[in-house]
Amino acid sequence: xxxxxxxxxxxxxxxxxxxxxxxxxxxxxxxxxxxxxxxxxxxxxxxxxxxxxxxxxxxxxxxxxxxxxxxxxxxxxxxxxxxxxxxxxxxxxxxxxxxxxxxxxxxxxxxxxxxxxxxxxxxxxxxxxxxxxxxxxxxxxxxxxxxxxxxxxxxxxxxxxxxxxxxxxxxxxxxxxxxxxxxxxxxxxxxxxxxxxxxxxxxxxxxxxxxxxxxxxxxxxxxxxxxxxxxxxxxxxxxxxxxxxxxxxxxxxxxxxxxxxxxxxxxxxxxxxxxxxxxxxxxxxxxxxxxxxxxxxxxxxxxxxxxxxxxxxxxxxxxxxxxxxxxxxxxxxxxxxx
Amino acid sequence: xxxxxxxxxxxxxxxxxxxxxxxxxxxxxxxxxxxxxxxxxxxxxxxxxxxxxxxxxxxxxxxxxxxxxxxxxxxxxxxxxxxxxxxxxxxxxxxxxxxxxxxxxxxxxxxxxxxxxxxxxxxxxxxxxxxxxxxxxxxxxxxxxxxxxxxxxxxxxxxxxxxxxxxxxxxxxxxxxxxxxxxxxxxxxxxxxxxxxxxxxxxxxxxxxxxxxxxxxxxxxxxxxxxxxxxxxxxxxxxxxxxxxxxxxxxxxxxxxxxxxxxxxxxxxxxxxxxxxxxxxxxxxxxxxxxxxxxxxxxxxxxxxxxxxxxxxxxxxxxxxxxxxxxxxxxxxxxxxx
Numbered sequence: 001x002x003x004x005x006x007x008x009x010x011x012x013x014x015x016x017x018x019x020x021x022x023x024x025x026x027x028x029x030x031x032x033x034x035x036x037x038x039x040x041x042x043x044x045x046x047x048x049x050x051x052x053x054x055x056x057x058x059x060x061x062x063x064x065x066x067x068x069x070x071x072x073x074x075x076x077x078x079x080x081x082x083x084x085x086x087x088x089x090x091x092x093x094x095x096x097x098x099x100x101x102x103x104x105x106x107x108x109x110x111x112x113x114x115x116x117x118x119x120x121x122x123x124x125x126x127x128x129x130x131x132x133x134x135x136x137x138x139x140x141x142x143x144x145x146x147x148x149x150x151x152x153x154x155x156x157x158x159x160x161x162x163x164x165x166x167x168x169x170x171x172x173x174x175x176x177x178x179x180x181x182x183x184x185x186x187x188x189x190x191x192x193x194x195x196x197x198x199x200x201x202x203x204x205x206x207x208x209x210x211x212x213x214x215x216x217x218x219x220x221x222x223x224x225x226x227x228x229x230x231x232x233x234x235x236x237x238x239x240x241x242x243x244x245x246x247x248x249x250x251x252x253x254x255x256x257x258x259x260x261x262x263x264x265x266x267x268x269x270x271x272x273x274x275x276x277x278x279x280x281x282x283x284x285x286x287x288x289x290x291x292x293x294x295x296x297x298x299x300x301x302x303x304x305x306x307x308x309x310x311x312x313x314x315x316x317x318x319x320x321x322x323x324x325x326x327x328x329x330x331x332x333x334x335x336x337x338x
Numbered sequence: 339x340x341x342x343x344x345x346x347x348x349x350x351x352x353x354x355x356x357x358x359x360x361x362x363x364x365x366x367x368x369x370x371x372x373x374x375x376x377x378x379x380x381x382x383x384x385x386x387x388x389x390x391x392x393x394x395x396x397x398x399x400x401x402x403x404x405x406x407x408x409x410x411x412x413x414x415x416x417x418x419x420x421x422x423x424x425x426x427x428x429x430x431x432x433x434x435x436x437x438x439x440x441x442x443x444x445x446x447x448x449x450x451x452x453x454x455x456x457x458x459x460x461x462x463x464x465x466x467x468x469x470x471x472x473x474x475x476x477x478x479x480x481x482x483x484x485x486x487x488x489x490x491x492x493x494x495x496x497x498x499x500x501x502x503x504x505x506x507x508x509x510x511x512x513x514x515x516x517x518x519x520x521x522x523x524x525x526x527x528x529x530x531x532x533x534x535x536x537x538x539x540x541x542x543x544x545x546x547x548x549x550x551x552x553x554x555x556x557x558x559x560x561x562x563x564x565x566x567x568x569x570x571x572x573x574x575x576x577x578x579x580x581x582x583x584x585x586x587x588x589x590x591x592x593x594x595x596x597x598x599x600x601x602x603x604x605x606x607x608x609x610x611x612x613x614x615x616x617x618x619x620x621x622x623x624x625x626x627x628x629x630x631x632x633x634x635x636x637x638x639x640x641x642x643x644x645x646x647x648x649x650x651x652x653x654x655x656x657x658x659x660x661x662x663x664x665x666x667x668x669x670x671x672x673x674x675x676x
Binding site: 024028029030032033096097098116117119120121122123124126127128131137141142143145146147149150153154156157159160161162163164165168179180186214239328 | 371458468484486491
């Protein structure tokens, strides 16, 4: 089966599994709390479309990784669901922390229910994610469940470290590139690394293989985020669906911008203006390209991309259909233009 | 050993265990995130006094429960630490949700670091609590660790259900007493119930004993909270350290107040005023006593107290020193006047 075949088969199973697991918990008089989670997950009855949901990339990665390790897909399902639920918990809290009013084109939880109820709903979803992971006790073994749950929570701690830096960056105008990479390593790459690693854990692989899966996932996650940073400035608006140089407009401190702040005084001067004039965005984008930021970011993305593919080849020298789908998925994620 | 002897021995061990466990995690560039947790736990170097910490009642309950079940105290320690860390995570988020500026006489995390960083620090502490529980893999077995972690997260879900109701109550003037009891069952009693139950889990007790420990803890927790509600109106200011009828002043919708709103029209009229005049508080407190709220709340507390003691007697017909200390602790918690 190709990646497309596997996606067509697995994504609906993941979606059904997520819905059933959230529904399986008793909320009694707090039914509205469950409705908040249902809304956030994109299952509100009146607007139940794929557009109001995430792409469910992480749980797909878990299942492909388990399959690539010759594990049983159904036994790995609790881990796949747990990671998607956990990812969604982090989005609820991130939206509060970033004061984002919209997600997937709809009001965020805190916008609709207020900060207090949204913080609490995030906590509820965090607990549900933990419970999903511990279902591995039944599909695999208590040993594997405890190992996966420990790893999961170490990753959660990494996420909060990344998020701490990201929030701190808002008020910091002297961010070093190494610190930025540390931030995205925690905030984005850690959970993708874990998605790959847990496929090995549930398939009973040795620690060494689990570590190598984790390294593959981390490279994939870093390459993915840096590619995102690239597209945020030089992506084709026709393809990305965002305005040209959208990250410059939004004043997001991404990798090319940090490079520019460090290497190009003219860029720094323009960036530091409190009000932007017509043409400033175009000029900033050109200054970034001229000072080598575009080339630097491309190189960084290429380096991590190469690392991801090398890791995959070493992990699966004789790839089965899942390992081949994993290669295809990595290609798709890293050579995208939107 | 008496309760006092056991407390003198165990509380410092718990405190040391908590500190070492939080310290054992690597925070790298996010060291300040760890400092936030350290501050919240009451370990900031310049103000490291018992007054800036909680009483660590829940972990003590875990260890006494494990000892009463003839379990090994040291093997139960990870569960004790996990519950105290979890309790503290909930306090960080509760303070945000309730907009409380002070805890133990010091600024709350969100007051000092802002809402975004405080939400994130709570999430970090939640993960650390989960990791602490999973150390049971090493001290007991992966089976026990997975069982305890599952139970823990079911309790976390109950906490969020209770918290959902508590936040919703702020804007609700028609709260039924049954709904209120449901709220405190989730918000306060669930974690105390689990503290008792997990002592049985780590000692390898049968599910039936674990359930009975949980029922004991729930009765204890409900009695404790209702006693608190009683003292919030009729407690002696000299003993509680709060002003007379402090819950009336703070407009907290506690059990006696809900009873009064339901049974006494005059009380409801006074309570519904937007501005209180001198003497209103005294009059409300008298109206509550006159309509039977004081007696009702005393009876409720007595009922749950009796249930707690009956459960303990049935659980431990031949109590060892830990079971006797558990009886003494329950007495102390339920017959307190502050």
